[in-house]
Amino acid sequence: MVFQSWNFIVFLFVVIGVHSLTRSHWRWLILLLASYFFYGLTGWAPLILLWVTTIWTFQIGSVLGNLKDQSKRYRILLVSVFFQVGLLGIFKYLGFFESLIQALLHLFHQPSMAQWHHFILPLGISFYTFQSMGYVFDVYYKIRKPEAHMGHYALFVSFFPQIQSGPIGRSKKMLPQFGNIPNLTMGQFRFYCTLFIWGLMKKLVIADRLGNYIDPIYSQPSAHGAWVWSWTLALYTFQLYADFSAYSDMARAIAGFLGIEIPENFLYPYKANNVTDFWRRWHLSLSGWLRDYIYTPVLFAFKKYKEGAIVLAIIITFVICGIWHGPKMTFVIFGFTQALLLLFEYLTKEKRAAVQSKLPTGFYQSFSVLLTFITISFCFILFRAENMSETQTILSEFSNWSMAPFKSYLAEKNLSRLLGIILMIVMFVLSEERVEKKLRSESIAPTWQTLFVMMVLVLIGIAGVLGKDEFIYFQF
Amino acid sequence: MPIAYLWSDYLASNGGPTYLKSMEWDQACSHYENWDVVLLGASRAERGYNPAIFGSHGIRFFNFGTSAQSMVNASVLTKNILSSACQIKEIWIDMHPASFKDDALESTADLIQNIAFIEAPYEIAWKSRDFRSINLLMKRWFCENGTVTLGTAQYHKLGYVSVDKKLSQDLIAQIPNFKPFVSSDFYPGKKSLQALEEIIQLCKEKHVELKWIISPVSIFNSEVDMNRLLDVLMPMAATNNIDLVNFAHLEGIETAHHFYDEKHLNSNGVAVFNQALLDTLYQQ
DSSP, X not given: OOTTSHHHHXXXXXXXXXXXXXXXXXXXXXXXXXXXXXXXXXXXXXXHHHHXXXXXXXXXXXXXXXXXXXXXXXHHHHHHHHHHHHHHIIIIIHHHHHXXXXXXXXXXXXXXXXXXOOOOOOXXXXXXXXXXXXXXXXXXXXXXXOOOOHHHHHHHHHOHHHHTTOOOOOHHHHGGGGSSOOOOOHHHHHHHHHHHHHHHHIIIIIIXXXXXXXXXXXXXXXTOHHHHHXXXXXXXXXXXXXXXXXXXXHHHHHHHHTTOOOOOOOSOGGGOSXXXXXXXXXXXXXXXXXXXXXXXXXXXXXXXXXXXXXXXXXXXXXXXXXXXXXXXXXXXXXXXXXXXXXXHHHHTHHHHHHHHHHSOHHHHHXXXXXXXXXXXXXXXXXXXXSSHHHHHHHHHGGGOOOSHHHHHHHHHHOHHHHHHHHHHHHHHHHHHHHHHHHHHHOOSOHHHHHHHHHHHHHHHHHHOOOSOOOOGGGGO | OOHHHHHOSOXXXXXXXXXXXXXXXXXXXXXXXXXXXXXXXXXXXXXXXXXXXXXXXXXXXXXXXXXXXXXXXXXXXXXXXXXXXXXXXXEEEEOOXXXXXXXXXXXXXXXXXXXXXXXXXXXXXXXXXXXXHHXXXXXXXXXXXXXXXXXXXXXXXXXXXXOOOOOOHHHHHHTTXXXXXXXXXXXXXXXXXXXXXXXXXXXXXXXXXXXEEEOOOOTTSOHHHHHHHHHHHHHHHHHTTOEEEEOTTOTTOOHHHHBXXXXXXXXXXXXXXXXXXXXXXXHO
16 A cells, blocks of 8 residues: 555545544554554565564563673674574575575586575565664663563554655654654644645656656667666656655655654755765665664774774675665675775775865865766666666666767657756755755744645646556565 | 953853863872873763762763863863873763864863963964954963852862753753754864864873763754764774764663753763763773
8 A cells, every 4th residue: 555545545544533532642552553454454474474573573672671691682682683684584585595596506507406485575574674673772782771562662663654665763763752642733734744745746746757767768778878878867866766755755744644753764865975975865764774783883893903894894884785675686786886985985085185175165066966966876777777687788888879869869758848857857956955944844834835735736736647656665 | 451352252251160170180180190081072071971970980080071172172181181290091082063063162262261281272272273262362361360250050079060950841842843953064074073183193192092972962962963973983983993982872861851951961861871881881
């Protein structure tokens, strides 16, 4: 059930209705039942897996909270991590490992193995596994006490606005909210309505419309030439951002309607002036999780290797980041490429600062933003391509800089429509930060807010692409 | 009295906690030869670490946190503290984004007026590259025998300033609906990072162990700023073998009960935090 479907809207209205009629300290129960109903629609097996994860991590948290012996606590943490990563591995990565083994057998001229049994990927497993692992880490590092209320914890793992694609919540911020869920004020209600509509606009008007220009090129990747591909890669970067940030905005709005605050996921990533900065702005809930629970422990565990520790920590973190996105070699290489770029930036920090000091600030800043955008767009080939051979096909297209394919592309796609797309992206980039800051302030006049919502709805009516149900990040 | 002094709108009075702790350090250092920990940092350090709690576990601790202390000024203080007659085992620095802003006249003004080290005020004034600092330095020369205002802050022994207040009802009411900051212009200043490198070098030369502590933050803290600071601090700490103890989100600390304003722990919060710090460092 996707957020923009009528089924979901009806479901949400029912939940909000029952939720608002319930006493504030019992609202968690309504939300838990609604979350299990919502997730249960994907099948019994995924729901049982969700319960297993919930009960396991809750119990591990309790044990860790009561133990004083640090070495025992460490061993229990390891067991917990192995169990959860194992579950994730079985359901998400079995096929990947099988294909790796088959490739190795093929390389050494050995007969292929019989095919393993493959499970259907449970929806949102990467998100709720990381969220519940984060809770275990928080208890281990004594950032929080173990949760005493099993119901609140179950809701933390399964909360329906975020279970499909995050944002990955933190126990310290989310769990305290479930004890006493307040009524919504009129100002908050208006704010979350506007946020939902804004997210819907990003999805239907920007992401899905851009998809119409991207999908045909990816479905037939050869013979387009470098110019068409450069344009498509730029569009895909905006599409990915618009799609995922739309989902995040809508998830935040839905959680907000139910009195729960969940974290924001983006910080205008196309304004990043280097790749390091990009990762401080992109998918904040995942990059924050990786920084706190992978990068930092690895960095300090290997600190005796000095610079080597940084290299190791960055590579491990970003390879995990890549693998988290899916069981494909393209994601592993995507993560590794990001690690190399970050290391390059770390190692050339002083030289780049020297160059910066010799150039006009405005020029250096604009050039850095453009270069970062191009670099990230190029890396996203790995993110979108189905496999390595498709990636190679796309890369080989960059040896053909002839204008002929681009001219025929322009003729086919209608120049005025393409100009419309460019105008739409420019308008979006220029206005987004200002609009979102206004929305966040909650201090705008109701009339202005209503007018804004009406305008956005009209825009959706005119330019929205209906019928595409899925968000890109559902596959992860 | 110089005319320049009268023109300035940025004055610091002679006195207050910085004056008192500076005087006390002079005496304490000559009285005890060995000190386990000297703490540096801004007001979150000054009001967040109670030497009496550490003292009850046999740790001789002096809190040299001063109001709005910048990293540049912390490096000058480190140099002077490490040149004192007594032996110091560890320097701790309370890390917070506010200390990494290169423009830090509040701290400069306070230290120029009140610090007892002879050379430090000149170095602090010189490093600030701000005419107002020279002006304040002149005030110090000409008003050396002026009246000392001790203020109303609850100054305890060994540099600690406690605040027993609770969080205001206004702020408590904001907690449930508080929206975290997502946007910020903060990046650690270049001068501040250079100063931090100087502190690392000074400690290495004197064989003094350096520890960086992040004390608990309230719900009103900017996570974006803190993460940007951590992005810089973590590689520095790892490559220089410095312990970075991050208690920004500490179990048992709640904004409503353990802070007296958006940034500072009250004495209840200090008790919980200092005990956790002791437990962690004992385990290490």
